[in-house]
Amino acid sequence: xxxxxxxxxxxxKAGVFVTSIEQLYNWGRKNSIxxxxxGLACCAIEMIATACARYDMARxxxxxxxxxxxxADLMIVAGTVTKKMAPQVVRLFNQMPEPKYVIxxxxxxxxxxxxxxxxxxxxxxxxxxxxxxxxxxxxPRPEALLHALITLQKQIEQDHLTxxxxxxxxxxxxxxxxxxxxxxxxxxxxxxxxxxWKPEPQVRPEAK
Amino acid sequence: MExxxxxxxxxxxxxxxxxxxxxxxxxxxxxEHLLEVARFxxxxxxxxxxxxxxxxxVDWLPRKVKVKEGGQDVEKDLPGFLEVVxxxxxxxxxxxxxxxxxxxxxxxxMLSLPSITPLFRGAEFQEREAFDLYGIRFKxxxxxxxxxxxxxxxxxxxxKDYQQPDDHEWEPTPHDEVLQQAKKHWPAPSAAPVKPA
Numbered sequence: 001x002x003x004x005x006x007x008x009x010x011x012x013k014a015g016v017f018v019t020s021i022e023q024l025y026n027w028g029r030k031n032s033i034x035x036x037x038x039g040l041a042c043c044a045i046e047m048i049a050t051a052c053a054r055y056d057m058a059r060x061x062x063x064x065x066x067x068x069x070x071x072a073d074l075m076i077v078a079g080t081v082t083k084k085m086a087p088q089v090v091r092l093f094n095q096m097p098e099p100k101y102v103i104x105x106x107x108x109x110x111x112x113x114x115x116x117x118x119x120x121x122x123x124x125x126x127x128x129x130x131x132x133x134x135x136x137x138x139x140p141r142p143e144a145l146l147h148a149l150i151t152l153q154k155q156i157e158q159d160h161l162t163x164x165x166x167x168x169x170x171x172x173x174x175x176x177x178x179x180x181x182x183x184x185x186x187x188x189x190x191x192x193x194x195x196x197w198k199p200e201p202q203v204r205p206e207a208k
Numbered sequence: 209m210e211x212x213x214x215x216x217x218x219x220x221x222x223x224x225x226x227x228x229x230x231x232x233x234x235x236x237x238x239x240e241h242l243l244e245v246a247r248f249x250x251x252x253x254x255x256x257x258x259x260x261x262x263x264x265x266v267d268w269l270p271r272k273v274k275v276k277e278g279g280q281d282v283e284k285d286l287p288g289f290l291e292v293v294x295x296x297x298x299x300x301x302x303x304x305x306x307x308x309x310x311x312x313x314x315x316x317x318m319l320s321l322p323s324i325t326p327l328f329r330g331a332e333f334q335e336r337e338a339f340d341l342y343g344i345r346f347k348x349x350x351x352x353x354x355x356x357x358x359x360x361x362x363x364x365x366x367x368k369d370y371q372q373p374d375d376h377e378w379e380p381t382p383h384d385e386v387l388q389q390a391k392k393h394w395p396a397p398s399a400a401p402v403k404p405a
Contacts, residue, residue, distance in 0.1 A: 084358050117386065119365040119372050120357065187373040192235040199378065201395075 013134075022161050028087025028097070029073075030061075030156040033149070035064035036072035036096065043106040043139040050142040060149050069095040074152070076145075077131075080115060081107035081122040083188050090128045090180045098169030098176060099159070103130045103148050107138045114138070126155075127192035129178055209303040231355070233314040234293070234307035242310045243322045243348075249296055249306065250327055257296035257306060260324070263334035265342040267315070267368045290344055294331075295322070309331050315367075323349035329364065341366035382397040 003018065011018050039047055051057045053066060066072040069092045079087055093102070104125050107113030115121035125131065131150040132155060140148075160166045168174045178196065181188035210218075214236060216228050223245055227238040237245050238300070249257040270288040274281045290312045297304030312319040323346035325332045336355040337347045346352055354361060363370055369396035383388040 008327070084356075119370070123377060183358040183360050185360065187375060189376050191373070 020048065023157075026157050026159055029159075030153040032064075033060075033062040033074045033101070033152070033156075034064045034066050034072050035062055035074040035076050036092065036141065038075075038092070039078045040081060040085060041106075041108065043078035043109065045077055046098050046139045046142055047076055047078045047105065047145060050145045055142040055146065057146065057149065060146065060153065062149055069093075072096050073099065074101045076103045076105055077109040077130075078105045078139075080087065080113065081125050082120050083122055086122045086125070086128060086188060087180050087182070088176055089125060093181065094131045094177050099167055100155070100169070101133075102129055102131045102151055103133045103135065103145075103146070103152060103180045105135050105145060106140055107136060107153075110134045110136065122188070127182060127197045130196055180204070209298075209301075209306070210254070215224060215306065216250070218254075219245055219248055223254075226251070231309070234309050236311070239310060239312070239321055242308075243299045243324065243327070245308070246294075246324045246327050249308075255299045255306070256298045259297045259299050259304075260328045260331045260334070261297050261305065262293070262295040263316060263324075263331050264293050264337065265338040265366070266293060266343055267342060267366065269315075269368055289313070290319055290342055292321055292338060292344060318345060319343060320347050322346040322347050323352075325349050340364070343367065 003020065007016050038178050039045075044075035049055060051063060059065050062074070069075075073096070075089075075093055075096065077089065093100070102125070104110045108115060108121070110126070110131075112118070112121050116123055122128075126134075133151050135144050137144055137147045161170055169176075175195075179190075179193045181190065181193075183189070212233070212235065213334055216230060219228060219235075220226060220366065223241055225247060226241040228245075229236040252374050258318050267290055267374070268286075268288050271286050272283050273286050275284050276282075292310050294308040294310070295305040297306075310321055312321060321344055323331070323335055325335055325346070326348055334350060334357060335349055339346060339349075339352055340354040340356050341364055353359070357365065365372075371392050374392075376389050379386060379390065
């Protein structure tokens with residue numbers, strides 16, 4: 001499938017444009033990402049600023065924020081995910097059609113941030129759904145969100161539609177639904193989804 | 209606005225057998241007369257406290273306090289209790305705040321205080337929050353249920369003796385309580401050290 005890059009550029013100089021269906025398809029997808037319109041906390045303000053005229057996310061083709069998960073490709077988890085909100089976030093993600101992507105925006109969404117030790121805040125949304133791009137910052141600047149978007153576009157460019165490394169969306173063997181946690185007596189049940197969240201093994205400090 | 213002492217005297221004249229005390233900048237009211245005192249503050253022409261700007265709970269553990277007795281400092285044991293602090297303002301007279309405090313009997317069991325929601329609708333959600341996080345039952349509240357935590361939640365998370373679920377995870381620089389928590393999860397020393405990927 002892979003084509004010799006130098007040959008391709010040589011041909012292009014001669015006025016012949018060569019591509020593959022995969023490249024063409026990914027080129028179309030990456031330049032028309034429709035994010036889901038929802039914000040959870042202060043990071044959403046930065047997300048709104050990114051979509052507005054000054055930072056203008058439309059330059060990257062991602063300006064069509066959809067109010068329905070059925071029409072969205074990208075979930076920007078912008079803000080603190082409380083334990084009460086987490087099941088709804090996972091449910092919205094389940095309702096989005098494949099192929100779908102997640103950007104976890106800000107310290108809270110990636111780790112719980114300043115509320116990590118709290119009783120009410122999830123320690124990062126990557127415990128329940130697969131996150132493609134993490135952005136640190138409290139809140140991240142609009143440039144950081146744009147950088148995350150460009151990073152995601154580069155990732156989409158590399159997606160495979162067939163073969164062993166094909167995208168999850170095109171693999172019927174893969175699960176398309178993620179576990180929606182239930183409310184427990186003190187925490188969510190389960191507190192993390194082991195299929196998604198695979199932390200590094202714990203190491204004693206002196207063993208390092 | 210009048211001074212706290214003047215207000216105290218007027219409340220004592222208007223509400224018979226009320227037990228009032230001045231502590232710092234606030235008036236401490238007994239449970240039985242809280243509603244009547246609040247009604248007096250609202251209806252009194254001079255004070256006209258028509259707005260509860262804030263209502264919050266405080267969890268006091270049993271503690272020792274130093275009290276002056278006959279010119280000498282004496283240590284006294286103070287039992288623990290839950291306290292609700294009310295801040296009243298007057299929109300009509302443009303004065304305030306007048307701070308009221310009311311205390312429960314101890315910290316255990318069914319702790320209840322009278323609700324001021326029938327007088328001040330603005331207190332409804334704040335009383336629900338105090339119930340949700342501290343477990344104070346407000347008698348006479350029209351719709352007392354959890355507001356921030358989910359319905360099946362057990363215990364009251366802002367109480368000082370609340371035990372959080374043990375959802376420890378790795379941190380680069382644990383210290384204090386987090387370090388104690390982390391130590392419980394460290395692998396046994398005999399185990400072969402695992403190098404992080």
